[in-house]
Amino acid sequence: MNKKIWKDLQKAFNTGVSYMLPSVVVGGVFLAIALSTGKPTDKGMEITNQFMKNLNDLGAAGFAMMIPLLSGYIAYSISGKPALAPAMILGYIANNPIGADQVKTGFLGAMLLGVLTGYFVKWTKTWKTPQLVRTLMPILIVPIITTFVLGMVYIYIIAVPIGLVMDWLVKTLGELQGGSAIVLGLIIGAMTAVDMGGPINKTATAFTLALMAEGIYSPNGAHRIAVAIPPLAVAISTFIDGKKYSKEDRDLGLSAFFMGLIGITEGAIPFAVKDMKRVLPAIIIGSAVGGALGMVNNVEALVPHGGLIILPVVNGKLWYIIAMLIGTLISVAILHFTKPDIEE
Incomplete structure (x- = not known):
């Protein structure tokens, strides 16, 4: 083309x-x-x-x-x-x-x-x-x-x-179940994190919103789990691995944390821009795992937003939290083992 x-x-x-x-x-x-x-x-x-x-x-x-x-x-x-x-x-x-x-x-x-x-x-x-x-x-x-x-x-x-x-x-x-649901969740989660609000993320958003209009809410659940993982992951990483970040990044960590709670993926962008080869793979993997866990456990988000702020309007609240937590911790672990300590 x-x-x-x-x-x-x-x-x-x-x-x-x-x-x-x-x-x-x-x-x-x-x-x-x-x-x-x-x-x-x-x-x-x-x-x-x-x-x-x-x-x-x-x-x-x-x-x-x-x-x-x-x-x-x-x-x-x-x-x-x-x-x-x-x-x-x-x-x-x-x-x-x-x-x-x-x-x-x-x-x-x-x-x-x-x-x-x-x-x-x-x-x-x-x-x-x-x-x-x-x-x-x-x-x-x-x-x-x-x-x-x-x-x-x-x-x-x-x-x-x-x-x-x-x-x-x-x-x-x-009717997706088992392996098929996992694959779809992995894809939605990865697309959500790869450009954090950019065209690929918006493609995933459009796909899940369109399915919501048809009464299918599980893909939206996977997407809304995944949107929160990148900012939450980089924020927690700054909290527990402060020596790997500059003072400016550590200060940004707190705002990224709150952005994650209300489902604003863009909170991770400053960290990805500064260290793309380490941050991007970490958040893509974590978001993909979170999305897959949400799909396979039939988590449904009934509104077009993410993060813990929408918990009252989620079907499968426990797995919504667990999937988000596991995805976040996986990203944090990858960042812990891949990012080097820095000297101020």
């Missing part, structure tokens, strides 16, 4: 995730609060308090907006404002049943439609049109043509195969 196109796609996916995240946060937090007051029934948590029902509806709206926002801002990143509305409409269509077979393709369809919309609109900008028509292009002609053409292509050509892939993915991930 052309390097420029690949970079454009990476940027587009990161943009889509960045704009989508606030909607997911609102949806996840409101749903978690509302559901925590409900009564368990065969059909799930039944909410009886009217105020909490209203809060639940707000949370559901946040989750409903998540996929259209992802699709819209992927397209926006590629070709600007004219692509935004068509891609959001198509993202909504992808996330809801449509056509004779009532196919729903979820995040896979929405991401594909976001990319297709972006490049389709980019192509329309090359059309040679009279001045009068040109003024109508971005607000009338391009949105209508784009939505119609790609909407029909989606409904009649690509929806069914993507829907089949999505159904298979959801079914497979929902």
Whole structure:
């Protein structure tokens, strides 16, 4: 693939995730609060308090907006404002049943439609049109043509195969056990730590958020365990191995510790930048182990955040803590044996 196109796609996916995240946060937090007051029934948590029902509806709206926002801002990143509305409409269509077979393709369809919309609109900008028509292009002609053409292509050509892939993915991930769950957890954990909030981390985030929208929470549990491990590990390392760090790093350790508790992976970045060849392998291995332990023990995080701060909205609280602790201690141990003492 052309390097420029690949970079454009990476940027587009990161943009889509960045704009989508606030909607997911609102949806996840409101749903978690509302559901925590409900009564368990065969059909799930039944909410009886009217105020909490209203809060639940707000949370559901946040989750409903998540996929259209992802699709819209992927397209926006590629070709600007004219692509935004068509891609959001198509993202909504992808996330809801449509056509004779009532196919729903979820995040896979929405991401594909976001990319297709972006490049389709980019192509329309090359059309040679009279001045009068040109003024109508971005607000009338391009949105209508784009939505119609790609909407029909989606409904009649690509929806069914993507829907089949999505159904298979959801079914497979929902039934993962044993070795398969461990492998997925290892991959999610490693991706979470490798660039600490960068494109690879955001790819893992987008993947787990999309599965949350399909009612699968275990991958998000693995991811949210892993986000806390890098900052917690470097912080504890500075506490117990002070001679391996400068005074500046030791001072940073305390802030990294609190960032780990509230699930902000970026707290480990200053340490990784200074000593990448030792710190990066340590936190990747620890996060991968933590993610695998979370997956294999079916830990579910119901909100799109990590660290111990979300413990009240985690299913499998004990293993959530144990997996985070073991992953952190593994990273600390690797740092202990690989980092040399320094002279001030």
